Amino acid sequence: MAGMHVGASTPFAVDPSNPLAAVAAPYRAPQPPQPTRIEVDEATVQQARTGARKQGLFIAGAAAVVALVIGYGVGKVAASSEGRTKSREDATQLAADVGEAKNKLQQMAEKLEAGRSALVKDRQFPSTLAKELGGINVDFDGGKLAGVRFSAFPQDVTAQLLEFVTSVQSLKDRKQALLGLLTKLEKPLNEQFKAPPGQVVIDKVVVIDKDPANNNSAILAQLTAPITLSQGSTTLPGEFNFTNPLTDSPSKLGKYTGGDVSRSPAAIYVVPKSFEKVCRSELSTQAAQLGAQLQNAIRDIKGDKSGPSEIVIDSKPGLIERADQLMAGLTTKVQR
Numbered sequence: 001m002a003g004m005h006v007g008a009s010t011p012f013a014v015d016p017s018n019p020l021a022a023v024a025a026p027y028r029a030p031q032p033p034q035p036t037r038i039e040v041d042e043a044t045v046q047q048a049r050t051g052a053r054k055q056g057l058f059i060a061g062a063a064a065v066v067a068l069v070i071g072y073g074v075g076k077v078a079a080s081s082e083g084r085t086k087s088r089e090d091a092t093q094l095a096a097d098v099g100e101a102k103n104k105l106q107q108m109a110e111k112l113e114a115g116r117s118a119l120v121k122d123r124q125f126p127s128t129l130a131k132e133l134g135g136i137n138v139d140f141d142g143g144k145l146a147g148v149r150f151s152a153f154p155q156d157v158t159a160q161l162l163e164f165v166t167s168v169q170s171l172k173d174r175k176q177a178l179l180g181l182l183t184k185l186e187k188p189l190n191e192q193f194k195a196p197p198g199q200v201v202i203d204k205v206v207v208i209d210k211d212p213a214n215n216n217s218a219i220l221a222q223l224t225a226p227i228t229l230s231q232g233s234t235t236l237p238g239e240f241n242f243t244n245p246l247t248d249s250p251s252k253l254g255k256y257t258g259g260d261v262s263r264s265p266a267a268i269y270v271v272p273k274s275f276e277k278v279c280r281s282e283l284s285t286q287a288a289q290l291g292a293q294l295q296n297a298i299r300d301i302k303g304d305k306s307g308p309s310e311i312v313i314d315s316k317p318g319l320i321e322r323a324d325q326l327m328a329g330l331t332t333k334v335q336r
Contacts, residue, residue, distance in 0.1 A: 087152035088334055094144065094161070095330040101140040101168065102323035108136045108175075109301040109320070116294040119287075125189045130182040133175055140168045157329035164326050167319055171300050178297060181290050189287055202227040204270040205240045207253060208261040216261065220270070221245055227269070240267045 111133060115126035142165055150158055203226040207219040221242040229235070236255055244251045256266030303318030317325075 083149050084152045087149035090148045091153065091330045091334040094148070095327045097140060097144055098164070098323050098327050098330070101138050102320055102327075104136055104138045105171075105301050105319050105323065108133065108138070109298060111136070112294055112298045112301070116291060116298065119294070120291055123193045125186055125193060126182070127186060127190070130179050130186075133179060138168050138171065141165060142169075152334050154329070154333050157326070157333050160322070160326045160329055164319070164322055167300070167322070171297065171319065174293070174297050174300065178290075178293050181286070181293060185286055185290055189290075192287075200229040200272060202229065202269045202272060204272075204275060205242055205253075205267040206270055207242070207244075207251075207265065207267050208256060209265040210262050214262075219245065221251070221267075224250065236269065240269070242267070 111129060115129035118124045118126045145161070145165070153161075203223050205221055205223060207221055209217060209219065211217040221244060224241040224243060227237065239252055239254045241250065241252050243249070253265060253267040256268045259266075299318065301319050303316065303321055
């Protein structure tokens with residue numbers, strides 16, 4: 001075209017108002033967007049850092065608490081399991097100890113029954129009983145409970161165990177009293193039992209006389225020497241030698257056969273059984289006490305054994321029966 005010079009290096013110029021300008025305009029690669037700069041002051045940054053730190057500490061603390069709770073729970077379960085295992089082992093050992101105590105109780109009951117039978121039925125002093133009882137030790141006191149874990153023990157078994165310990169100790173106290181009584185009464189009772197059954201020993205008389213006011217009176221006096229009568233015999237001496245209790249002087253009077261005692265004072269013998277019923281001697285009282293103590297000890301061990309016609313109020317099982325109950329509880333009721 002005239003008047004237009006086209007050069008290789010000259011860009012093609014188009015009038016911007018020309019509709020073809022957009023097409024004819026040279027291509028330019030799009031420029032990347034410039035980064036937007038956000039201004040934040042230092043206070044805002046510090047606040048954000050503080051909040052993040054607090055949130056981190058909270059999360060860490062919560063995690064630590066959870067870990068602690070879990071660890072405590074696991075430790076507690078382990079400790080509880082260990083304690084219950086120890087408790088069951090203790091129950092097994094206690095059951096064995098109760099069994100040994102029961103065997104000793106049975107031995108003691110046999111010795112007590114034999115001793116009482118000799119004393120009451122055979123009128124023989126049980127001279128070997130003190131030594132036999134001294135050799136029997138029912139070894140079940142409070143020391144058996146030292147270090148025992150009770151976590152697996154039901155409440156009723158624990159109560160039976162404590163009651164058994166207390167009852168065994170009471171029996172030991174009763175045994176000590178028996179040993180003292182046996183030692184004290186051995187000699188006098190042996191002398192008393194030397195007299196054959198049915199033999200009567202007269203040692204007291206009644207002196208019939210007048211008192212200073214001339215009233216008929218009687219004086220109880222002790223014979224200087226006892227008079228022994230065999231069974232069925234009624235032969236008495238013609239006179240009695242005795243000690244006057246009013247003057248403490250030896251005296252002598254003839255046997256009363258009748259007549260006026262105001263003119264002829266005399267003496268009459270006292271039937272021993274009647275005097276024993278009215279004025280029980282210390283020896284007979286202690287002999288009866290010994291028999292009662294033996295029976296009480298037997299009852300403690302074996303319980304009240306009443307016959308068909310007997311009524312026992314507030315009866316209590318003996319230690320042997322309670323030992324069986326306790327062993328059953330320790331072996332079957334302790335939680336497995």
